Amino acid sequence: MDFSIDLLLNALAAGLLLGCFYAVVTVGISIAFGMLDVVNIAHPAFVMLGSYVAYYVNETLGLDPILTSFLAMPAFFVLGAAIYQIYYLAFERRGQESLRSLAFFFGILFITEVSLILVFGVDYRSVQASWVGGSWHLGVVDFPLRLLVPCAVSLALFGALHLYLSRSFIGRAIAAVSQDPMALRLMAANPVRIKRIAFAIAISTASVAGAMLIVIQQAVEPSMGRDYIGRVFAICVLGGMGSFPGTLVAAMLLGVVESFTQTFYGPSWAPAVSFGFLLLTLAFRPAGILGR
Amino acid sequence: MRNGLFLLAALAVGAVVFFLARSVGNEYVFVAGYVVLQYLVLATAWNILGGYTGYVNFGTPAFFALGAYCTAAITKLATLPLPALMAAGGVVSGVIGLGMGYLTLRLRGVFFSIATLALAVVVKTLITNWSYVGGSKGTYIVRPMTVPLLGSYSQYLFLLMLLLAVVAVTIARSIERSRLGYGFAAIRDDETAAEASGVPTLKLKLIATTLSGALMGMAGAPYLYYGAYLNPESAFTLDYAVNSIAMPLIGGTTTWIGPVIGTALLSGVQQWASVSRIFENYPQVNVLLVGVVLVLFVVAAPNGIVGLVQAWRRKGPA
Amino acid sequence: MSVPLLAVEDVGKRFGGFVALDAINLEVARGERVGLIGPNGSGKSTLVNCLCGTLRNESGSVRFDGAQMDGLPAHERTRLGMARSFQLPRPFRSLTVAENIRIPLLYTVNAREGRHLTPAEIEERSLELLGLVGLGGKAGGEPRDLSQVEMRKLELARAMAADPKLLIADEAMAGLSHSEVDDILALLHRLNERGITIILIEHIMRAVMSFSERLVVLVAGRKIADGLPDEVIRNPEVERAYLGE
Numbered sequence: 001m002d003f004s005i006d007l008l009l010n011a012l013a014a015g016l017l018l019g020c021f022y023a024v025v026t027v028g029i030s031i032a033f034g035m036l037d038v039v040n041i042a043h044p045a046f047v048m049l050g051s052y053v054a055y056y057v058n059e060t061l062g063l064d065p066i067l068t069s070f071l072a073m074p075a076f077f078v079l080g081a082a083i084y085q086i087y088y089l090a091f092e093r094r095g096q097e098s099l100r101s102l103a104f105f106f107g108i109l110f111i112t113e114v115s116l117i118l119v120f121g122v123d124y125r126s127v128q129a130s131w132v133g134g135s136w137h138l139g140v141v142d143f144p145l146r147l148l149v150p151c152a153v154s155l156a157l158f159g160a161l162h163l164y165l166s167r168s169f170i171g172r173a174i175a176a177v178s179q180d181p182m183a184l185r186l187m188a189a190n191p192v193r194i195k196r197i198a199f200a201i202a203i204s205t206a207s208v209a210g211a212m213l214i215v216i217q218q219a220v221e222p223s224m225g226r227d228y229i230g231r232v233f234a235i236c237v238l239g240g241m242g243s244f245p246g247t248l249v250a251a252m253l254l255g256v257v258e259s260f261t262q263t264f265y266g267p268s269w270a271p272a273v274s275f276g277f278l279l280l281t282l283a284f285r286p287a288g289i290l291g292r
Numbered sequence: 293m294r295n296g297l298f299l300l301a302a303l304a305v306g307a308v309v310f311f312l313a314r315s316v317g318n319e320y321v322f323v324a325g326y327v328v329l330q331y332l333v334l335a336t337a338w339n340i341l342g343g344y345t346g347y348v349n350f351g352t353p354a355f356f357a358l359g360a361y362c363t364a365a366i367t368k369l370a371t372l373p374l375p376a377l378m379a380a381g382g383v384v385s386g387v388i389g390l391g392m393g394y395l396t397l398r399l400r401g402v403f404f405s406i407a408t409l410a411l412a413v414v415v416k417t418l419i420t421n422w423s424y425v426g427g428s429k430g431t432y433i434v435r436p437m438t439v440p441l442l443g444s445y446s447q448y449l450f451l452l453m454l455l456l457a458v459v460a461v462t463i464a465r466s467i468e469r470s471r472l473g474y475g476f477a478a479i480r481d482d483e484t485a486a487e488a489s490g491v492p493t494l495k496l497k498l499i500a501t502t503l504s505g506a507l508m509g510m511a512g513a514p515y516l517y518y519g520a521y522l523n524p525e526s527a528f529t530l531d532y533a534v535n536s537i538a539m540p541l542i543g544g545t546t547t548w549i550g551p552v553i554g555t556a557l558l559s560g561v562q563q564w565a566s567v568s569r570i571f572e573n574y575p576q577v578n579v580l581l582v583g584v585v586l587v588l589f590v591v592a593a594p595n596g597i598v599g600l601v602q603a604w605r606r607k608g609p610a
Numbered sequence: 611m612s613v614p615l616l617a618v619e620d621v622g623k624r625f626g627g628f629v630a631l632d633a634i635n636l637e638v639a640r641g642e643r644v645g646l647i648g649p650n651g652s653g654k655s656t657l658v659n660c661l662c663g664t665l666r667n668e669s670g671s672v673r674f675d676g677a678q679m680d681g682l683p684a685h686e687r688t689r690l691g692m693a694r695s696f697q698l699p700r701p702f703r704s705l706t707v708a709e710n711i712r713i714p715l716l717y718t719v720n721a722r723e724g725r726h727l728t729p730a731e732i733e734e735r736s737l738e739l740l741g742l743v744g745l746g747g748k749a750g751g752e753p754r755d756l757s758q759v760e761m762r763k764l765e766l767a768r769a770m771a772a773d774p775k776l777l778i779a780d781e782a783m784a785g786l787s788h789s790e791v792d793d794i795l796a797l798l799h800r801l802n803e804r805g806i807t808i809i810l811i812e813h814i815m816r817a818v819m820s821f822s823e824r825l826v827v828l829v830a831g832r833k834i835a836d837g838l839p840d841e842v843i844r845n846p847e848v849e850r851a852y853l854g855e
Binding site: 039041086090098099100102103104106107108110111113114115117118223226227229230233234237268269270271272274275276278279282283 | 342346348350395396399401402403405406407409410411412413414416417418420421480530533534537538541545574576577579580583584586587590591592594
């Protein structure tokens with residue numbers, strides 16, 4: 001284990017950049033679970049779907065993955081709305097049934113992953129983009145562009161969402177619906193419609209997150225989504241369930257810890273780090289997660 | 293029917309199944325049958341925590357693999373008889389279940405479920421990094437060819453899994469009508485009201501998690517001897533996670549018969565699919581269908597086949 | 611006998627920035643009939659939740675039968691003798707009506723020291739309890755087939771099944787007809803005569819007034835009155851709370 005300031009700083013930088021990316025992967029959960037209390041464990045699978053959409057368009061049309069991901073957002077939005085509608089009709093309207101809704105999303109996770117395997121196989125896929133490969137230097141620290149650009153895009157999307165949700169009518173309606181659906185009705189807004197829009201927004205972020213993923217990881221295969229489940233829920237809980245600033249901080253924290261682990265102990269321990277995070281979070285930050 | 297009587301009846305059914313299998317005269321029956329019985333144990337074990345108590349465990353592969361790797365680790369030191377290995381696997385998985393439960397069961401059910409999802413990934417990471425049991429390359433043994441009295445080793449494995457299945461189903465049934473079963477049902481229906489009625493919810497949940505995990509570990513223990521080779525990929529397949537959830541949910545989660553029906557149905561279809569080689573080029577379609585059927589049942593028939601039958605009986609036959 | 615059965619000292623509870631309970635002090639003597647009233651949202655159910663352990667109070671303490679309750683989970687408190695019905699009924703939906711009663715019999719009565727009920731006695735007792743609240747005919751049915759009013763009766767029966775020293779009835783009479791209210795009141799009186807202390811939380815004023823020996827009024831998380839029903843009712847602050855709403 002070769003310890004040096006250079007190594008430390010670079011690990012820190014990579015961790016922070018990675019953290020920004022984790023934030024945009026988690027934001028979908030922050031909205032769905034943190035605000036709407038919908039346990040969408042299938043979210044990482046939708047992120048993988050985003051990765052593969054970026055890959056496919058890149059492979060066939062040569063389009064830049066970031067561009068593709070934003071163009072694909074409306075499609076993901078529709079997908080999210082459709083899934084929420086099924087979820088609402090099958091579960092929420094009938095009352096509490098968390099066992100079945102969990103199984104439902106697990107089924108969706110599973111179906112998505114296996115479908116990806118069927119269509120694309122288990123081989124690793126990657127994208128080609130002109131800006132990947134270079135690096136920005138600041139003293140002894142390297143900021144690889146393949147991390148820097150996704151980080152910037154992630155932060156931009158994250159910030160835009162935060163602004164939208166806190167300023168626009170729809171955004172504030174979403175915040176309201178999670179606290180008091182009755183009051184929302186009195187405002188002549190339909191709570192179900194608001195929730196559906198919120199969930200659709202959450203899923204549409206998966207498009208961008210997926211494109212970022214395939215650039216950062218350099219190659220993807222369908223089962224990678226499962227590695228992210230522990231991460232996103234750990235970040236969501238630690239970040240305070242739906243708080244955007246909290247999510248960002250928690251994401252960066254996890255990114256840095258993972259980066260250090262990877263640099264000094266090897267990459268194969270990364271998934272264990274996020275689980276450790278999740279357990280520690282659940283064990284020591286009970287305030288806010290002991291019932292609702 | 294008293295529990296002792298049921299056990300005898302189940303053993304009798306088991307004996308019939310065993311001798312029927314022998315009469316077919318093809319070893320493949322034992323090889324395929326082992327897998328079906330394994331799923332029956334996993335489905336029944338899952339249902340004790342999931343169906344009876346209402347806590348969804350997505351980490352079946354973790355508990356299964358812990359049993360398998362416990363065998364692998366012990367076998368490096370000494371050769372123990374399989375029943376002893378199963379007991380060891382059960383203890384290890386049970387303890388892990390208890391530990392995880394203790395950390396997460398005081399919070400909402402969804403956090404327990406999420407933790408189980410993460411658990412599978414972490415256990416796989418730990419095992420992949422553990423060179424003692426072969427890490428990602430896996431480990432292998434030379435398995436015996438024959439066993440005294442029975443003949444082929446496959447028959448021996450089949451018999452062991454059959455006995456485990458009988459035990460698991462009997463345990464599940466005996467819980468159902470017992471004081472413990474009522475406690476589980478109360479927790480499932482309304483945990484707050486259960487607490488207020490005097491049910492020690494944390495203690496019961498820990499019992500369910502430990503028992504469920506232990507049975508899964510026992511089902512996984514012989515796996516190394518079944519295939520003679522064990523590696524993380526094969527032990528942690530998605531198949532175990534999906535099937536152990538789909539089988540009880542499709543069959544019906546409130547009684548012991550649900551997992552039996554679900555296992556029979558899904559295994560039957562999957563076995564037929566692999567034998568008829570209908571999806572030869574696309575083996576994932578097999579597993580994809582399980583997922584689709586799971587989602588359909590969860591949405592349209594929440595109480596599974598048992599529920600459908602009960603609803604039909606209540607309306608009265610046309 | 612001056613040690614009160616229930617001693618609530620400075621109990622406080624917040625939800626984020628919202629103060630649900632503000633330094634509540636209350637004493638209930640053995641065998642007393644206490645009425646607890648207050649406008650909706652005044653914290654009555656929150657107080658019950660804190661007493662019974664369903665919620666944890668951030669400040670103050672609860673002593674029951676001389677023992678400190680802080681940190682004890684709800685099921686332990688029930689076993690020690692506190693039972694409550696829920697304001698919004700929470701039946702066990704996958705069990706029959708009779709089986710709902712079986713749960714507290716199995717887990718509270720049979721968890722205490724002393725003689726345990728046999729399965730036959732449990733069966734008998736559940737039917738008896740259901741009969742007392744007027745649900746005898748529905749024993750084999752399911753909660754989903756019960757009306758709102760019947761579900762409230764089931765709630766009460768389930769609380770009674772725990773054989774409590776203190777019974778907290780949280781709006782058990784909402785929606786009942788005049789004669790049904792009288793029936794439940796008579797039942798509660800009989801329980802009280804057997805020595806069970808009762809806290810009655812209700813909006814039906816005539817029931818509360820006729821039943822209570824003492825009346826406690828909660829408004830916006832604070833206790834504003836505690837005394838004889840006739841005097842409390844004429845308290846100007848209480849009048850303001852109800853009329854000024």
